Ligand SMILES: [Fe+2]
């Protein structure tokens with residue numbers, strides 16, 4: 326995976342250096358998969374949809390979008406204290422997550438070159454966009470005197486193996502949730518321009534359309550494989566991935582509520598809006614979705630976030646490791662219990678809407 330990154334792309338993604346934050350369950354992961362399995366997928370059931378998405382990707386709407394304008398050329402020292410710390414944290418997480426997508430797509434493109442040229446081209450176009458996103462975020466970090474060394478991050482991070490089916494479910498969701506995350510910040514700042522303290526936010530409207538197109542591509546992959554939506558196992562997997570993505574989102578957003586406050590957004594409200602919209606969007610691809618309007622849904626997710634906050638506090642306390650281990654146990658139990666209860670809540674059969682959904 327490491328060797329396949331073109332040197333020109335490495336150069337654009339390597340400014341000054343900041344050591345990455347400590348890897349936890351919530352930091353963006355780097356993935357690898359069964360490349361032969363992806364190459365052998367039969368996409369004929371979605372041939373027309375695939376061609377339409379390919380046309381969109383080839384059009385490259387954002388070719389000239391990620392160019393830093395004059396607004397960036399000033400000192401950002403006036404953004405200080407908690408706002409600065411929270412914003413840098415936001416930039417770092419976003420950059421790592423975009424770069425993680427770049428690596429997976431670039432590797433898929435490389436491995437599928439001979440066996441499946443059309444998919445190889447598609448993944449190359451996706452990698453093109455994610456490299457732009459990660460590079461743009463890394464330049465923003467440089468404005469604050471810090472940048473991630475993405476090359477060494479590539480080598481040091483551990484890679485998690487996901488079979489192609491899991492990659493399709495999770496990447497579809499992460500692209501669509503990415504779309505909603507960016508567009509909702511954009512809508513908010515359009516109404517409250519006084520909170521737009523850095524020009525990066527001006528780029529979100531077009532940026533999120535890249536993520537939307539990436540999600541549409543993964544929807545084509547998902548719907549082309551009937552075993553990913555036409556049976557009870559698929560319904561259980563779909564709900565499992567929706568829940569894990571939504572729980573991770575809740576934990577990370579509420580843990581970083583300072584950043585959202587700094588741009589005038591209520592973290593709880595934002596989290597709920599992102600999840601409800603992503604769940605609704607997933608109805609067009611997944612066989613089953615979650616009932617986010619159930620009265621227990623968000624309270625239970627937020628209980629997980631509170632328990633996660635306790636775990637973070639224990640981890641950073643100055644106690645012996647074995648004491649920490651015992652202190653953590655009840656909070657881990659809270660998360661496991663709440664997740665189980667959430668998983669067992671009534672779900673919504675998305676296939677029953679199929680003929681009425683575009
Ligand atoms: Fe992206």
Ligand SMILES: [Fe+2]
Pocket residue numbers: 426455500503535536539
């Ligand atoms: Fe993306």
